[in-house]
Amino acid sequence: MELEKYELGGTYYKEKDLKDGKLLSLDWKPKLQYAWDDGVAIGRYLAELKKGNIIARKCNKCGRIMIPPRMFCELCWRPTDEWVDCKDTGRISTYSICYVNWDASRIKKGEKPHLPAVIEIDGASPGMGIMHILGEVDPEDVKIGMKVKAVWKKPAEREGSITDILYFKPARR
Amino acid sequence: MAYQKVAIVGAGITKFVRRAQETGKELAFQASKMALDSCGMTLKDVDCVSLGTAPDAFDGVHMKGEYLSDGSGGWRKPYMRQFVGGGTGVFAPIHGWLHVASGMFDTCLVVCSEKMSSCYPHPQGAFITIFDHTTEQALNPTLIWIFALEMNRFMSAYGISKEDIAQVSVKNKKNAMDHPSAQLPMDITVEDVMNSETLAWPVNRLDISPASDGAAAIVLASEHTAKRITDKPVWIDGVGWNLDTAYWATRDLAYPRYVEKAARMAYDMAGITEPKREIEIAEPYDPFDYKELHHMEGLLLADRGKAVEMTVDGVTQRDGDRPICPSGGALGVGNPIAATGLMKVIEIFLQLRGEAGPRQVPGTPHCGLAQAWGDLMQVGTVVVLRS
Numbered sequence: 066m067e068l069e070k071y072e073l074g075g076t077y078y079k080e081k082d083l084k085d086g087k088l089l090s091l092d093w094k095p096k097l098q099y100a101w102d103d104g105v106a107i108g109r110y111l112a113e114l115k116k117g118n119i120i121a122r123k124c125n126k127c128g129r130i131m132i133p134p135r136m137f138c139e140l141c142w143r144p145t146d147e148w149v150d151c152k153d154t155g156r157i158s159t160y161s162i163c164y165v166n167w168d169a170s171r172i173k174k175g176e177k178p179h180l181p182a183v184i185e186i187d188g189a190s191p192g193m194g195i196m197h198i199l200g201e202v203d204p205e206d207v208k209i210g211m212k213v214k215a216v217w218k219k220p221a222e223r224e225g226s227i228t229d230i231l232y233f234k235p236a237r238r
Numbered sequence: 239m240a241y242q243k244v245a246i247v248g249a250g251i252t253k254f255v256r257r258a259q260e261t262g263k264e265l266a267f268q269a270s271k272m273a274l275d276s277c278g279m280t281l282k283d284v285d286c287v288s289l290g291t292a293p294d295a296f297d298g299v300h301m302k303g304e305y306l307s308d309g310s311g312g313w314r315k316p317y318m319r320q321f322v323g324g325g326t327g328v329f330a331p332i333h334g335w336l337h338v339a340s341g342m343f344d345t346c347l348v349v350c351s352e353k354m355s356s357c358y359p360h361p362q363g364a365f366i367t368i369f370d371h372t373t374e375q376a377l378n379p380t381l382i383w384i385f386a387l388e389m390n391r392f393m394s395a396y397g398i399s400k401e402d403i404a405q406v407s408v409k410n411k412k413n414a415m416d417h418p419s420a421q422l423p424m425d426i427t428v429e430d431v432m433n434s435e436t437l438a439w440p441v442n443r444l445d446i447s448p449a450s451d452g453a454a455a456i457v458l459a460s461e462h463t464a465k466r467i468t469d470k471p472v473w474i475d476g477v478g479w480n481l482d483t484a485y486w487a488t489r490d491l492a493y494p495r496y497v498e499k500a501a502r503m504a505y506d507m508a509g510i511t512e513p514k515r516e517i518e519i520a521e522p523y524d525p526f527d528y529k530e531l532h533h534m535e536g537l538l539l540a541d542r543g544k545a546v547e548m549t550v551d552g553v554t555q556r557d558g559d560r561p562i563c564p565s566g567g568a569l570g571v572g573n574p575i576a577a578t579g580l581m582k583v584i585e586i587f588l589q590l591r592g593e594a595g596p597r598q599v600p601g602t603p604h605c606g607l608a609q610a611w612g613d614l615m616q617v618g619t620v621v622v623l624r625s
């Protein structure tokens with residue numbers, strides 16, 4: 066068989082055809098709500114973020130200090146053993162300079178690009194990072210390996226969320 | 239291990255388009271019917287059906303497996319849906335292989351259908367829920383973040399330039415000019431890729447595959463059945479799949495270890511000890527241009543950090559020593575998630591049969607590979623095919 070010898074299905078239409086009513090469609094906006102329980106490990110992680118601390122969880126078998134913390138070690142497949150206090154500093158493992166929003170729409174004209182990064186947290190095992198964003202830095206100055214420090218919301222404004230850390234900024238030497 | 243040998247005996251595919259007028263069911267029917275027609279079979283000859291389709295959120299249809307079952311020929315048959323994110327399209331033939339290899343069935347129709355366009359303004363929005371709801375979603379991530387972060391890590395680990403990576407996009411989009419299903423066939427240059435809109439540095443618009451609607455299907459048969467159906471069966475000689483942790487920020491993004499594990503599983507089964515020499519042609523998953531390179535390395539088809547040199551040297555061109563993505567890949571043919579992986583399997587099937595038309599690589603290869611990848615950058619699926 067050769068694909069070239071068949072008449073293939075799949076009929077393309079333009080977005081405009083839909084808007085112009087050349088094709089009919091039904092619209093649906095789901096109105097759903099969810100309340101995600103934080104769980105044991107992440108619950109404590111968020112409670113500590115509210116206090117301005119970053120904590121991890123250690124497995125005494127493989128010795129890994131894991132962040133985000135978890136109640137079981139997925140590699141040793143056993144319960145983890147203890148909480149470990151980390152610092153609110155770390156190192157940029159990788160980053161991006163992003164001009165699109167979560168839904169693929171573009172950021173506003175004049176808006177600074179978003180700077181998502183993976184940050185390896187000091188006090189956790191090497192290579193253990195979290196996704197967060199960078200601030201107080203020009204995109205062109207960001208480098209892999211750069212030391213960064215958390216910038217926290219004011220205590221009264223914190224709500225026990227990953228966003229209690231506003232962003233990470235370059236650490237002063 | 240005792241199992242029946244399993245062959246691919248027929249294939250079908252639709253065009254890949256940004257928005258299809260057909261529903262997902264209709265696309266599934268078109269591809270499935272073509273697959274059965276291609277090998278002179280009817281639905282009566284099909285013992286069981288395996289369906290692959292990606293997140294329900296694209297369609298806004300819950301239980302999408304059931305929704306697509308009639309178009310896929312699944313009614314009143316043993317029918318099962320499988321889903322491992324972007325890895326689905328190559329897990330589908332593995333899933334079908336399990337059905338036949340086990341001896342439970344002699345034939346299996348494997349169908350992958352995807353309709354991404356129902357989700358608007360852009361299906362990318364549906365991806366927000368793949369991020370951890372408590373520790374990541376609050377940061378309003380877009381799907382491109384994880385690719386941009388991984389690409390940057392890959393580039394910096396090996397000192398690879400964006401320009402060199404862009405050659406993958408140039409190659410694949412050009413290859414797609416010869417694929418009848420192609421959505422984004424283009425004759426472009428590295429400069430075009432570099433000058434296209436920066437979405438999330440280091441990712442530009444032309445580094446990325448498009449959102450697509452489309453379907454693909456293949457027919458699997460046991461050895462004694464296959465020989466009655468066709469004199470050109472293509473054997474599934476190795477299958478492998480593997481999953482790594484969803485804590486993606488805690489692993490080395492420069493190297494997909496889970497892809498290597500999936501590949502080793504498939505190679506062991508197929509008796510392949512030197513993949514660089516024995517795999518003559520490959521279709522690694524290329525939703526972004528750097529991913530083709532990342533996956534070639536995970537598949538042990540290139541040394542770590544060296545896949546880019548093969549690309550720059552022209553080795554991966556259709557007329558090179560190791561053609562990679564001769565179909566045009568996700569970058570050129572399009573990326574209707576689950577259907578993309580199966581499109582890749584179909585390309586290797588056609589290449590090994592010498593039936594790839596204008597895309598045929600010189601010398602009719604005898605051993606090839608298709609691979610897909612997905613979930614939260616954590617799953618690898620691999621099949622090794624031989625003529």
